[in-house]
Amino acid sequence: xxxxxxxxxxxxxxxxxxxxxxxxxxxxxxxxxxxxxxxxxxxxxxxxxxxxxxxxxxxxxxxxxxxxxxxxxxxxxxxxxxxxxxxxxxxxxxxxxxxxxxxxxxxxxxxxxxxxxxxxxxxxxxxxxxxxxxxxxxxxxxxxxxxxxxxxxxxxxxxxxxxxxxxxxxxxxxxxxxxxxxx
Amino acid sequence: xxxxxxxxxxxxxxxxxxxxxxxxxxxxxxxxxxxxxxxxxxxxxxxxxxxxxxxxxxxxxxxxxxxxxxxxxxxxxxxxxxxxxxxxxxxxxxxxxxxxxxxxxxxxxxxxxxxxxxxxxxxxxxxxxxxxxxxxxxxxxxxxxxxxxxxxxxxxxxxxxxxxxxxxxxxxxxxxxxxxxxxxxxxxxxxxxxxxxxxxxxxxxxxxxxxxxxxxxxxxxxxxxxxxxxxxxxx
Numbered sequence: 519x520x521x522x523x524x525x526x527x528x529x530x531x532x533x534x535x536x537x538x539x540x541x542x543x544x545x546x547x548x549x550x551x552x553x554x555x556x557x558x559x560x561x562x563x564x565x566x567x568x569x570x571x572x573x574x575x576x577x578x579x580x581x582x583x584x585x586x587x588x589x590x591x592x593x594x595x596x597x598x599x600x601x602x603x604x605x606x607x608x609x610x611x612x613x614x615x616x617x618x619x620x621x622x623x624x625x626x627x628x629x630x631x632x633x634x635x636x637x638x639x640x641x642x643x644x645x646x647x648x649x650x651x652x653x654x655x656x657x658x659x660x661x662x663x664x665x666x667x668x669x670x671x672x673x674x675x676x677x678x679x680x681x682x683x684x685x686x687x688x689x690x691x692x693x694x695x696x697x698x699x700x701x
Numbered sequence: 702x703x704x705x706x707x708x709x710x711x712x713x714x715x716x717x718x719x720x721x722x723x724x725x726x727x728x729x730x731x732x733x734x735x736x737x738x739x740x741x742x743x744x745x746x747x748x749x750x751x752x753x754x755x756x757x758x759x760x761x762x763x764x765x766x767x768x769x770x771x772x773x774x775x776x777x778x779x780x781x782x783x784x785x786x787x788x789x790x791x792x793x794x795x796x797x798x799x800x801x802x803x804x805x806x807x808x809x810x811x812x813x814x815x816x817x818x819x820x821x822x823x824x825x826x827x828x829x830x831x832x833x834x835x836x837x838x839x840x841x842x843x844x845x846x847x848x849x850x851x852x853x854x855x856x857x858x859x860x861x862x863x864x865x866x867x868x869x870x871x872x873x874x875x876x877x878x879x880x881x882x883x884x885x886x887x888x889x890x891x892x893x894x895x896x897x898x899x900x901x902x903x904x905x906x907x908x909x910x911x912x913x914x915x916x917x918x919x920x921x922x923x924x925x926x927x928x929x930x931x932x933x934x935x936x
Contacts, residue, residue: 614800617821619828624798627830660825667821671800695926698815700799701806701917 533563534582534686537606538570541595542622542655543588545571546672547613551585553675564686581606583685585668589615590656591622594649603662608685611664614671614700616657623655666691670699707771709733716767723751723762726775732928733775734784734813736791736902737850738763739934742859745851748791750784750813785817793824794873796831796845797903803912804904806920809935810848811903812927834879836887839909846903847877852935853906857897865891877905902935 540548548571554561569578578584584606590596603609614620625633630653634642658664668681668691677697684691704715709726716725721744726733737748744763751762754774762773774780791797791810799805834842849868854877857865865886869878881888891898893908900906917923925932 611821614798618792618798618826620798621801623826623828624796624801626828627796654828657822657826659821659823664821669820692818693820695815698818698820700797700811700814701802 533566535568535580536565536570536583536585537568537578537581537602538572538585539578539587539598539602540571541586541588541598541616541658542591543613543615543620545587547587547616547670548572550670550672550675551612551678554679555675557679561682578602578605582608584609585612586610586616586658587612587672589619589622590652590658590661592649592651596652596661599658599662608665609662610666610668610681611658612668613673614669617659617667617669618657619655620671623657626654668693671701674699705767705769707767707769707773709773710775710777714767714773720767721763722753722755722760722765722767722771722773725767726762726773727933730930731775732816732933733762734816734927735763735933736809736813736848737852739852739900741896742852742855745855748787748848748850750787752783753780781817785814785819786823788814788817788819789821789823791848792819793822793826794829795847796828798845802846802904803907804846804901806915806917806923808904808922809902809927810846812922812932815922816927831876834886835909836883836885837889837891837909838887839893840886840891840898841907841909842879842886843905843907844877847905848903849875849877850902852900852902853877853897856900857891857895860896861891863890863895863897865889865895865897900935 567573568581569575578601584602586602590599611617615622630651668677670677677693680693680697681691706713706715709731714725714729723733723735723738733751733753735751737745738751746761746764749761752759753762755765756772799811805811831844851868854866854868857863864880867878867880868875870876878884879886879889898906927933
């Protein structure tokens with residue numbers, strides 16, 4: 519799907535616009551993000567949320583930063599990812615599923631049709647509203663360019679905080695020992 | 702008479718005749734990243750993570766004999782970037798799902814990747830099909846995590862005297878095999894007390910019924926980085 523873009527609004531002394539989404543993930547990364555607790559109050563001084571489960575806004579606007587949790591397991595995931603890439607200046611793969619497919623990708627060596635008939639022995643659901651499953655689960659960098667990776671399952675609240683404060687300050691995020699984790 | 706030395710990133714490192722660069726550097730408290738090298742075994746030189754620049758030429762630190770006056774570069778931007786690329790390739794060639802691996806936190810591959818600042822895999826995942834072998838009563842084999850370091854092969858051959866493991870195949874088809882008619886570990890004489898059972902730097906050879914004995918967050922590399930003395934090798 520091709521997305522037509524209008525130019526980004528000019529930068530000014532304004533809050534960064536941030537969008538977040540969960541694709542084939544468990545929302546654990548979002549929960550860990552919220553675990554920054556009272557630091558959310560400081561964060562909200564510097565950012566405003568666009569599309570996100572936190573706002574319940576359904577479409578993504580022009581954003582400075584897109585945080586993507588989860589990998590790609592169906593056609594809707596791919597569409598949402600491409601919209602995020604087109605609308606976000608900086609895109610971050612957050613968590614193991616976005617980075618290497620994570621738990622959902624452990625179905626990749628199994629036959630998808632067999633899986634469906636095993637899980638739904640009474641008949642595989644076939645509703646046009648259900649997005650088409652991909653044969654394999656993919657990490658997001660295999661479909662779009664990703665600017666940064668924030669690993670973890672989930673990344674810790676401190677890792678989120680360190681990463682975001684670095685980005686907001688214009689620094690290249692660096693997760694040292696104790697903050698960089700793949701589990 | 703002073704000890705002979707070579708320099709490692711500009712620092713003098715003393716050595717005794719017969720030392721490799723990696724042996725001498727490690728004894729002096731320096732960290733040269735490595736996966737397939739272990740102090741209990743002869744050098745193998747397969748992972749190439751320990752590649753350094755010796756008098757301007759690339760070489761595996763585990764295989765090059767130390768000699769007086771060598772100028773060895775170890776932690777340079779170029780070498781660490783190449784190590785990170787090698788690590789990324791190791792990750793995508795297997796199925797390294799750290800959150801569901803019992804070895805996570807004790808894994809040398811993971812800890813080395815942390816140390817090299819690997820945040821993402823960069824390359825396209827292979828997602829190979831590698832069934833596990835749960836045939837042994839005490840030991841699980843999960844080939845998904847094998848990095849072909851051959852430490853289990855060497856341990857089984859040189860210490861246990863059993864030759865339970867071998868590497869077979871070529872190129873991308875290279876893989877770890879078990880030496881029994883069925884190809885199953887349960888049909889070998891391997892025991893949980895064998896050196897080969899505890900040498901795996903990643904999560905291929907795991908003892909059964911010990912899951913989460915040490916909680917996540919309290920494991921080896923949760924506490925210390927892999928660069929710390931005493932933390933540089935698989936157990």
